[in-house]
Amino acid sequence: MKLTKVIAALVFLGVTATASNAQTTDAHDVTIVVPTVNMIAVSGDLTLTLGQPAAPGGDPAPATSTGAQYLVTTNETGKKITAALSSNYSTGITLAVELIAVGSATSAGQVTLSATAVDVVTGIGLVSGSAAINYTASATSAVAPGSETRTVTYTLTS
Amino acid sequence: MCRLAAFALFVFASSVSALEATAQLLFVSGPPTELTIAPPSFAGLDPLPDEDSATRIVWLFSPRRPSKIVVNTVAPGQSFRLFTEARNVFRATGMPEVQLFDGGPGLDFIRDIPRRSFIGAASIYFRAEAPAQLGNSQLYGDDNHTVYFTWTAQ
Numbered sequence: 001m002k003l004t005k006v007i008a009a010l011v012f013l014g015v016t017a018t019a020s021n022a023q024t025t026d027a028h029d030v031t032i033v034v035p036t037v038n039m040i041a042v043s044g045d046l047t048l049t050l051g052q053p054a055a056p057g058g059d060p061a062p063a064t065s066t067g068a069q070y071l072v073t074t075n076e077t078g079k080k081i082t083a084a085l086s087s088n089y090s091t092g093i094t095l096a097v098e099l100i101a102v103g104s105a106t107s108a109g110q111v112t113l114s115a116t117a118v119d120v121v122t123g124i125g126l127v128s129g130s131a132a133i134n135y136t137a138s139a140t141s142a143v144a145p146g147s148e149t150r151t152v153t154y155t156l157t158s
Numbered sequence: 159m160c161r162l163a164a165f166a167l168f169v170f171a172s173s174v175s176a177l178e179a180t181a182q183l184l185f186v187s188g189p190p191t192e193l194t195i196a197p198p199s200f201a202g203l204d205p206l207p208d209e210d211s212a213t214r215i216v217w218l219f220s221p222r223r224p225s226k227i228v229v230n231t232v233a234p235g236q237s238f239r240l241f242t243e244a245r246n247v248f249r250a251t252g253m254p255e256v257q258l259f260d261g262g263p264g265l266d267f268i269r270d271i272p273r274r275s276f277i278g279a280a281s282i283y284f285r286a287e288a289p290a291q292l293g294n295s296q297l298y299g300d301d302n303h304t305v306y307f308t309w310t311a312q
Binding site for chain 1: 181182183184185186188190191192193194195196197198200201202203204205208213215231237238240282284286288289290291292293294295296297300301302303304305306307308309310
């Protein structure tokens with residue numbers, strides 16, 4: 001009987017020990033960090049060639065572009081795109097631009113460009129995608145034949 | 159004497175059963191995981207996911223019935239996407255990648271753990287996504303997950 005008690009005690013201790021060691025759940029910490037991302041790019045260079053006047057003595061026919069695009073990624077809210085020329089064109093030459101809105105943003109419609117930045121799309125936020133850029137170049141009949149090149153800078157800003 | 163032997167045998171059997179029933183051990187090893195989303199290669203695309211597979215899971219002394227490991231997460235205010243998958247699974251079957259949601263139910267992570275096997279192991283693969291429309295940590299804070307792995311009957 002004494003042996004029985006010893007065995008029983010050992011078993012009890014063994015079961016208690018294993019029970020206290022059982023572990024069927026474990027946890028692991030994972031942190032996700034998302035930095036702010038604000039990127040904009042535009043498609044390549046383009047040339048706009050004005051047409052002949054509709055009538056003698058009239059202004060040259062405006063030229064419009066097709067196929068230009070801008071691409072934007074932002075994971076912030078309340079952003080806008082501004083546009084500015086590297087310098088103004090000669091008097092009588094005008095370049096206007098319209099950026100189609102991306103996502104739920106708002107386009108300013110057709111805007112005449114100058115060396116001073118102007119809003120072309122507002123209310124941009126939490127979006128990645130692309131949309132069209134439409135340019136329209138015009139000139140008065142007083143402008144001498146030739147060409148002028150300018151850089152349009154688009155900025156994604158707050 | 160015969161009764162004593164029978165009792166000893168009973169006690170031994172009980173002891174083994176108790177060991178099998180209670181000695182299951184599950185460990186997740188490795189430092190806390192930090193996943194950092196990166197800007198895309200080109201504007202117009204979503205930020206790039208991040209991934210990690212430096213964490214290991216090990217289980218010892220499987221029970222007498224087939225079992226599995228499920229995964230779930232607690233991440234109050236979760237904003238971004240977290241996925242996980244068991245890879246390089248030893249002595250069980252890894253399930254396809256699952257997406258974890260705060261407070262969601264346990265999702266199958268590893269199945270078919272053989273009964274009465276001594277050991278099994280796998281790598282834990284984590285992947286985080288944060289498309290632009292989900293915002294950023296400055297807006298919503300980092301996502302802090304406590305990911306639970308639970309060994310249960312299959």
